[in-house]
Amino acid sequence: xxxxxxxxxxxxxxxxxxxxxxxxxxSNTLVLKYNLAMSSATVRNEMSVxxxxxxxxxxxxxxxxxxxxxxxxFFVGNLxxxxxxxxxTRRTITHQFYQSRQDVEQWLRLAVSVLASQAQAASLVTAPxxxxxxxxxxxxxxxxxxQVLMVLVLMDGDIRQQFITLAEAISxxxxxxxxxxxxxxxxxxxxxxxxxxxxxxxxxxxxxxxILLAEMALxxxxxxxxxxxxxxxxxxxxPEFAExxxxxxxxxxxxxxxxxxxxxxxxxxxxxxxxIQVLIGGEGTWEELRxxxxxxxxxxxxxxxxxxxxxLGPIRMPYDRAISTxxxxxxxLSDLVSEMLAV
Amino acid sequence: xxxxxxxxxxxxxxxxxxxxxxxxxxSNTLVLKYNLAMSSATVRNEMSVxxxxxxxxxxxxxxxxxxxxxxxxFFVGNLxxxxxxxxxTRRTITHQFYQSRQDVEQWLRLAVSVLASQAQAASLVTAPxxxxxxxxxxxxxxxxxxQVLMVLVLMDGDIRQQFITLAEAISxxxxxxxxxxxxxxxxxxxxxxxxxxxxxxxxxxxxxxxILLAEMALxxxxxxxxxxxxxxxxxxxxPEFAExxxxxxxxxxxxxxxxxxxxxxxxxxxxxxxxIQVLIGGEGTWEELRxxxxxxxxxxxxxxxxxxxxxLGPIRMPYDRAISTxxxxxxxLSDLVSEMLAV
DNA sequence: TTTTAGCACTCTCCCTATGAGAGTGCTAAA
DNA sequence: TTTAGCACTCTCATAGGGAGAGTGCTAAAA
Numbered sequence: 001x002x003x004x005x006x007x008x009x010x011x012x013x014x015x016x017x018x019x020x021x022x023x024x025x026x027s028n029t030l031v032l033k034y035n036l037a038m039s040s041a042t043v044r045n046e047m048s049v050x051x052x053x054x055x056x057x058x059x060x061x062x063x064x065x066x067x068x069x070x071x072x073x074f075f076v077g078n079l080x081x082x083x084x085x086x087x088x089t090r091r092t093i094t095h096q097f098y099q100s101r102q103d104v105e106q107w108l109r110l111a112v113s114v115l116a117s118q119a120q121a122a123s124l125v126t127a128p129x130x131x132x133x134x135x136x137x138x139x140x141x142x143x144x145x146x147q148v149l150m151v152l153v154l155m156d157g158d159i160r161q162q163f164i165t166l167a168e169a170i171s172x173x174x175x176x177x178x179x180x181x182x183x184x185x186x187x188x189x190x191x192x193x194x195x196x197x198x199x200x201x202x203x204x205x206x207x208x209x210x211i212l213l214a215e216m217a218l219x220x221x222x223x224x225x226x227x228x229x230x231x232x233x234x235x236x237x238x239p240e241f242a243e244x245x246x247x248x249x250x251x252x253x254x255x256x257x258x259x260x261x262x263x264x265x266x267x268x269x270x271x272x273x274x275x276i277q278v279l280i281g282g283e284g285t286w287e288e289l290r291x292x293x294x295x296x297x298x299x300x301x302x303x304x305x306x307x308x309x310x311x312l313g314p315i316r317m318p319y320d321r322a323i324s325t326x327x328x329x330x331x332x333l334s335d336l337v338s339e340m341l342a343v
Numbered sequence: 344x345x346x347x348x349x350x351x352x353x354x355x356x357x358x359x360x361x362x363x364x365x366x367x368x369x370s371n372t373l374v375l376k377y378n379l380a381m382s383s384a385t386v387r388n389e390m391s392v393x394x395x396x397x398x399x400x401x402x403x404x405x406x407x408x409x410x411x412x413x414x415x416x417f418f419v420g421n422l423x424x425x426x427x428x429x430x431x432t433r434r435t436i437t438h439q440f441y442q443s444r445q446d447v448e449q450w451l452r453l454a455v456s457v458l459a460s461q462a463q464a465a466s467l468v469t470a471p472x473x474x475x476x477x478x479x480x481x482x483x484x485x486x487x488x489x490q491v492l493m494v495l496v497l498m499d500g501d502i503r504q505q506f507i508t509l510a511e512a513i514s515x516x517x518x519x520x521x522x523x524x525x526x527x528x529x530x531x532x533x534x535x536x537x538x539x540x541x542x543x544x545x546x547x548x549x550x551x552x553x554i555l556l557a558e559m560a561l562x563x564x565x566x567x568x569x570x571x572x573x574x575x576x577x578x579x580x581x582p583e584f585a586e587x588x589x590x591x592x593x594x595x596x597x598x599x600x601x602x603x604x605x606x607x608x609x610x611x612x613x614x615x616x617x618x619i620q621v622l623i624g625g626e627g628t629w630e631e632l633r634x635x636x637x638x639x640x641x642x643x644x645x646x647x648x649x650x651x652x653x654x655l656g657p658i659r660m661p662y663d664r665a666i667s668t669x670x671x672x673x674x675x676l677s678d679l680v681s682e683m684l685a686v
Numbered sequence: 687t688t689t690t691a692g693c694a695c696t697c698t699c700c701c702t703a704t705g706a707g708a709g710t711g712c713t714a715a716a
Numbered sequence: 717t718t719t720a721g722c723a724c725t726c727t728c729a730t731a732g733g734g735a736g737a738g739t740g741c742t743a744a745a746a
Contacts, residue, residue: 026709039719044710062709062725102506141480141496144685151494151502153484159494159504163445163683176523184515232575233598236591248579255576340506342487369738382690387739405696405738 001053001074006038010046011055012079015067019316022239024064069281069315072293076278076319083320085118085328097332104128104157107336108228111309111329116231119295119322121313122254126264127225128300128307128337130156133216135186135194140175140208148175150208152215155188156305157340158225160215170204178205182212191216223261225307229254238314240291249288254312259288264296264308273302273334276323281315293317297326299333301341309333344396344417349381351422353389354398358410358418362659365582367407412624412658415636419621419662426663428461428671440675447471447500450679451571454652454672459574462638462665464656465597469607470568471643471650471680473499476559478529478537483518483551491518493551495558498531499648500683501568503558513547521548525555534559566604568650572597581657583634592631597655602631607639607651616645616677619666624658636660640669642676644684652676 003011013034017025027043030036036043047065050056055071058064067075084090093114100106108125115123134155141149146169152160182205186194191213198209232251241247253259263286267277277296282289293315300306309330311322346354356377360368370386373379379386390408393399398414401407410418427433436457443449451468458466477498484492489512495503525548529537534556541552575594584590596602606629610620620639625632636658643649652673654665 024709028709040709041711041719041721042717045718048711058710060726062711063727064709103504137482137484137492139480139482139494139496149480149496149500151482151496153482153492153494157492157504159502161446161496161500161502172527180519230598233591233595236579236594237588243585245580248576251579252576255573367738371738383738384690384692384740385688388689391740401739403697405740406698407738 001055003050007046007050008079010043011050011067011071011075014047014050014056014065015071015075018067019318022316024059024066026064029064072280072315072319073278076280076323080320080323083324085321085324089118090328093328094332097336101336101339104340107333108226111333112228112230115309115311115325115329116234118325119311119313119318120231120234121311121317121322122232122235122251123230123309123311124254124260125228125309125333126307127158127228128156128305128333129158129222129225130154130305131220132190133158133219135189135212135216137187138179138182138208138212140179142170142172142175145169150211150215152212154216154219156225158219160219162211162215164208164211166204166207174204178208181205182209191220223265227257227260231311235292235313238316240314240316246291250292250312253286253288263294264310267294267296268298268308271296271298273298273300273306274330276327276330278319278323291315293319295319295322295326297330299330300337301334304341305337307333344398346393350389350393353386354393354410354414354418355422357390357393357399357408358414361410362661365659367402367409369407372407415623415658415662416621419623419666423663423666426667428664428667432461433671436671437675440679444679444682447683450676451569454676455571455573458652458654458668458672459577461668462654462656462661463574463577464654464660464665465575465578465594466573466652466654467597467603468571468652468676469650470501470571471499471648471676472501472565472568473497473648474563475533476501476562478532478555478559480530481522481525481551481555483522485513485515485518488512493554493558495555497559497562499568501562503562505554505558507551507554509547509550517547521551524548525552534563566608570600570603574654578635578656581659583657583659589634593635593655596629596631606637607653610637610639611641611651614639614641616641616643616649617673619670619673621662621666634658636662638662638665638669640673642673643680644677647684648680650676650680 013030014025017030017033027040027047030043031040047056051058051065054068055074056065057068059066096110097107100110108127112123112125136155137153139151143149146166148164148166150162150164185197194209194213198206201209232254235241235250236247253263267279271277275298279294281293291314292312294310294312296308296310298306298308309326311326313322356373357368360373360376370383370390373386374383390399394401394408397411398417399408400411402409439453440450443453451470455466455468479498480496482494486492489509491507491509493505493507528540537552537556541549544552575597578584578593579590596606610622614620618641622637624636634657635655637653637655639651639653641649641651652669654669656665
C-alpha cells in the first residue's frame with residue numbers, strides 16, 4: 001500500500017490519539033491538538049482516502065475516525081518507530097534480574113510481572129523448554145515401604161518429581177547406588193540413547209528406567225514449559241471491556257492452558273529467537289481474541305532451550321511501548337539462559 | 344435473633360430466589376413460584392419484619408426484597424441444609440483423584456479445577472505446607488565449572504532447586520559424596536538440628552549447609568505453599584460484575600499473591616482441618632471483597648502438613664452447593680495427604 | 687388475633703421526542 | 717492543491733410519559 005508522507009502522519013496521529021482517548025478522532029481535534037500546518041478540511045480529505053483503503057473506519061456517518069485492524073497492522077509494520085525503554089527503567093529491571101539470577105523460577109516471575117506493569121496489559125511467560133528431553137541426573141529417595149520418590153533432573157533445568165511404588169522394599173543405599181549408576185551412564189542422553197542402555201541394568205534398574213523414559217516422553221509431549229501469567233486485571237480496566245463478556249473470552253484463553261499452548265505454538269512456529277510476532281484482533285483465526293492484540297516473542301538459545309513471552313491487551317494497545325518492553329525482556333531472558341548454559 | 348418458622352421459610356425462599364435471578368424478590372412472585380399456602384399480603388408483612396431486623400433490604404421503596412449480608416450470614420449459620428454432592432459426581436471426582444495419586448501437583452491442579460467447575464466460581468488451592476521445614480534429602484549436581492545445581496527435598500514433598508556457585512570447581516564424585524553424607528546425617532532434622540550438626544563437616548560441607556539452611560528458612564517464612572487458581576472467568580460472567588470494576592478488585596486479590604496469603608492466613612488461623620470459614624462481603628475487613636463471598640477450608644494432617652482450599656464468588660452464591668463442594672474436596676485432599684504420609 | 691382482599695401510591699424501566707454538539711462531505715473560492 | 721463555508725447526519729444527554737411491579741395501609745374476613 002502506497003501512502004504519501006502526510007497520509008502516514010495522519011494515520012499515525014489518529015492511532016496515537018485513539019490509543020489515548022479510546023474515542024473516535026475528528027479532523028478538528030487532530031489539527032488543534034497537534035498544531036498541524038494544514039486545515040481540518042485537508043485532514044478530512046486525507047482521512048477520506050485512508051478510509052477508502054480500509055486503514056480507518058467511521059463508527060457512523062458523522063463520527064470521527066477509528067483505526068481498523070488493517071490500520072493497526074500497517075502502523076505496526078511500517079510506521080512504528082522503534083522506541084526503547086528509558087535507560088533508567090532498563091537499568092532497574094536488569095538489576096532486579098541480576099539479583100535473582102540463581103533461581104529460574106524467580107526470573108520468570110519477575111519477567112511476567114515486569115511485562116505486566118510496563119505494558120499495562122496481561123502478560124505471559126513460559127518456562128524455557130527443550131524440544132528434546134536430555135537426561136541430566138536421577139535421584140531416588142526411599143520414603144517408606146515400597147514407596148520411592150523419584151526426582152529427575154533434565155538438562156533444561158526442568159525437575160520432575162514423582163512417587164513410584166516398587167515391587168519390593170529397597171534400602172536407601174541400594175537406591176542411591178542405582179540412581180548414581182544411571183546418572184553417570186545416561187548423562188546427556190536423550191530417550192533413544194537411554195533405551196539402548198537399558199539392557200546394561202538389572203531388573204530393578206530396568207523398571208526404573210522405564211518409568212524414567214515415560215516421564216521424559218511426557219515432558220517432550222508438552223509443547224511448552226510451565227506458563228506464568230500476570231496482570232490480567234490490567235485488561236479488565238480498559239474501557240472496551242466494560243461489557244464484561246469480551247474480556248471474559250480473552251482472559252479465558254489465558255486461563256485455559258491448552259488453548260494458550262495452541263496459541264503460542266501456532267504463532268511461534270516460524271518465529272526465530274529475537275523475532276516478534278504481533279497478532280492484531282485475532283487475525284481471523286482466534287475468535288476469542290477479536291478485541292485483543294497479542295505480542296509474542298521467543299527467547300533463549302535456539303539450539304537447545306527456548307521459551308515464549310508475550311503480552312495481551314486491547315487492540316488499542318500502545319504498541320511501541322509494548323513491543324519494546326517485550327523485546328527488552330526477551331533479550332534479558334535470552335542472556336540469562338545463555339549464561340545458565342555457559343557457566 | 345429469634346425468627347418464627349414462617350419467617351425462616353420466607354428468608355430462605357427469598358435468598359434462594361435471589362440467588363437464581365439476581366433480582367429483587369417480590370411477595371407475589373414468591374407465593375406463585377413456591378405455591379405458598381398464604382397470601383402475598385401475609386408474605387409482605389413478614390418481609391416487613393425481616394427488613395426491620397436487617398435480614399432483608401429494599402433497593403428502593405417500591406421494589407422487592409434483597410437479602411442483606413447479615414441475611415446471608417444468618418442463612419449460612421442457621422438455615423442452610425447441608426447438602427451433599429450427588430453420589431455419581433462424587434464418584435467421578437474421587438476416581439479422577441485416584442488416577443493422579445502419584446503426583447502432588449496433579450492433585451492440586453485437579454482440585455482447583457473441580458472446585459471451579461462444581462461451584463461455578465473462582466477457586467484456589469494452596470500446596471500442602473509444613474510449618475517447620477524438615478530435611479529429607481539433598482542432591483548436588485555439577486553443571487559446569489564452579490556452578491552447581493542444588494536440589495533440596497523436604498519432608499512435606501516440597502522440592503527447592505537452586506544454582507549455587509562454589510569457591511572452586513568440585514568433581515561430581517566429591518559432590519555426590521558430600522550430598523550423601525548430609526542426606527544420611529540430617530534426615531528428619533529441622534533447621535536447628537542441622538545447625539548443630541554443621542561442625543561435623545569440612546569447609547565445603549559447611550558452605551553447603553549454610554546455603555541449605557538459608558533455603559529452609561525461606562521455605563518456613565512462606566506462609567503457604569504454592570497457590571493454584573482457576574475459574575476466574577466464572578466470576579466475570581456474574582451479572583453483578585457487569586460494571587467491571589468490582590470484579591477487577593476481587594480478581595486482583597486473587598492475583599496478588601501477598602494479599603491472597605494474608606487473606607488465607609488471617610481467615611485460617613483459628614480453623615481446624617475439616618472446619619469451614621465463610622466470609623461474606625469482606626466482613627468489614629476486606630474492602631476489595633465487598634461484593635464477594637469466600638469459602639475457605641483447611642485440609643491435610645494438622646500435625647504436620649496442611650493447606651487451604653476455597654472458592655470465591657459473588658455474595659449471591661449458591662452457598663449449599665459451594666460449601667459441600669469445598670468440604671468434599673478438602674476431605675479428598677486430606678485423605679490423599681495422609682495416604683502420602685503413611686505409605 | 688391473624689390473615690387477606692382491595693387500593694392508592696411509589697419507583698424503575700422503557701420508549702419517545704427534542705436539542706445541542708461534534709464531525710462530516712461537498713462546493714466554490716483562494 | 718488547499719481552505720473557508722455550509723448544509724447535513726448522527727450520537728448523546730435530557731426530559732416527559734406511560735406501563736408494570738411491588739409496596740404499605742386499611743378494613744373486612746376467618
